[in-house]
Amino acid sequence: MKNKSFTSSILCIICVFLLASCGQAPKETQTSFDTMVLKKEDRTLSTNFAAKIQGKQDVSIIPRVSGTITEVRVVEGQKITKGQVLFIIDPRPFELAVQAAEANTESAKAQVATAKLNYESNKGLYEKKIVSSYVLETAENNYNTAKAALALAKSQEAQARNDLSYCSITSPVTGVVGALPYRVGDLVNPSIIEPLTVVSDNSSIIAFFSINESFYTTLLSTYGHNSNKKLQNETPDLELKLKDGTMYEEKGRMISVSGVVDPVTGAVSCKAEFPNPKGTLSSGISGTIVYPTEYKDVIVIPQTATVKLQDKYMAYKVEADNTAKCTIIEVESINDGQEFIVLDGLKEGDEIITAGVNNVQDGMQVKF
Numbered sequence: 001m002k003n004k005s006f007t008s009s010i011l012c013i014i015c016v017f018l019l020a021s022c023g024q025a026p027k028e029t030q031t032s033f034d035t036m037v038l039k040k041e042d043r044t045l046s047t048n049f050a051a052k053i054q055g056k057q058d059v060s061i062i063p064r065v066s067g068t069i070t071e072v073r074v075v076e077g078q079k080i081t082k083g084q085v086l087f088i089i090d091p092r093p094f095e096l097a098v099q100a101a102e103a104n105t106e107s108a109k110a111q112v113a114t115a116k117l118n119y120e121s122n123k124g125l126y127e128k129k130i131v132s133s134y135v136l137e138t139a140e141n142n143y144n145t146a147k148a149a150l151a152l153a154k155s156q157e158a159q160a161r162n163d164l165s166y167c168s169i170t171s172p173v174t175g176v177v178g179a180l181p182y183r184v185g186d187l188v189n190p191s192i193i194e195p196l197t198v199v200s201d202n203s204s205i206i207a208f209f210s211i212n213e214s215f216y217t218t219l220l221s222t223y224g225h226n227s228n229k230k231l232q233n234e235t236p237d238l239e240l241k242l243k244d245g246t247m248y249e250e251k252g253r254m255i256s257v258s259g260v261v262d263p264v265t266g267a268v269s270c271k272a273e274f275p276n277p278k279g280t281l282s283s284g285i286s287g288t289i290v291y292p293t294e295y296k297d298v299i300v301i302p303q304t305a306t307v308k309l310q311d312k313y314m315a316y317k318v319e320a321d322n323t324a325k326c327t328i329i330e331v332e333s334i335n336d337g338q339e340f341i342v343l344d345g346l347k348e349g350d351e352i353i354t355a356g357v358n359n360v361q362d363g364m365q366v367k368f
Contacts, residue, residue, distance in 0.1 A: 033366050034355045035318055040297040040348050043341060045334050047291045051209040051240070055200030055283040056273070059173055063089060063196060064166040066189035069182055078177045079279065080199065086177070087169040087196055089188070094164040101157035108150035115139075115146035175201040176282070200283040205276050207240060207252065209289045210267035214333060219257060231257065238272050239290035248287070250275045293334055299342040305354045306331075306340060313340070316360050318351040326362045
């Protein structure tokens with residue numbers, strides 16, 4: 001009984017507090033207010049998320065052999081195609097290595113031929129019982145060793161040719177050349193900290209952005225868990241607002257949501273893809289993702305028609321006797337800063353006061 005009495009007391013205090021905020025005593029004087037009769041409408045509200053833009057594929061160009069740069073065949077910002085030569089590393093040491101490897105291969109071939117003749121000769125002599133099995137087996141072992149040496153020489157020759165081919169550094173993708181920190185004469189190797197350049201495949205771009213936990217929960221309830229494919233196919237087209245305030249001409253699609261909420265920030269990482277046929281967007285720029293949410297047959301009221309008290313929103317309905325009645329309402333968290341979508345507390349046909357609500361008290365006569 002004690003707990004029940006305490007709970008009732010708390011509820012009474014809350015009710016008194018809310019009523020006090022609305023006002024209890026009707027005004028004797030009448031005041032004119034703007035009003036509207038509510039009807040269901042369709043609305044599309046947009047939510048904005050800060051985004052960082054990267055190319056679809058940013059490839060760091062690292063040399064695969066050590067040597068001195070003799071040619072730089074591109075300039076920063078140049079559009080290039082897959083397979084185009086970017087840099088030349090001095091090939092002369094590698095050409096010499098190929099020649100040496102070729103000589104080793106020929107020498108190994110000769111040794112194989114000699115070992116083969118020796119083996120076949122001893123095999124015939126063994127059959128005639130002129131030499132022992134030890135001599136035959138020794139000849140056979142020498143023959144197998146020579147063949148293994150030939151295989152190794154061929155492998156080394158192939159590696160030498162590969163190293164020579166790596167002197168011509170080509171682009172693995174079509175894209176745009178980034179910064180060029182190295183020049184002709186610089187000595188480079190596969191362990192360099194800074195790449196020769198970065199080629200950005202910007203045929204399409206990826207926008208990286210984060211959504212809050214509330215928005216993430218909405219996505220889950222709409223599209224389900226592990227539903228990146230469904231996100232790509234069913235989420236609305238996204239827009240991209242550039243830093244100068246203009247809207248990018250191409251629409252994008254959501255392609256993934258990480259599914260992990262950052263315990264510190266409460267954010268969830270997402271990616272969206274936008275086509276970039278004209279190369280308008282460059283890797284590294286920033287912008288704003290505009291995510292539209294459609295609502296069908298909903299009650300929409302201006303935000304000027306509401307009063308917020310702590311986490312509660314209130315509106316004033318006009319009763320049949322032209323008095324104002326304070327009503328607690330529930331609104332959609334997504335809004336455009338101008339209107340609220342009402343989830344509960346008001347219905348179609350209700351008349352509400354739309355302006356000057358801070359001057360209204362519960363029971364006040366409303367003059368039109």
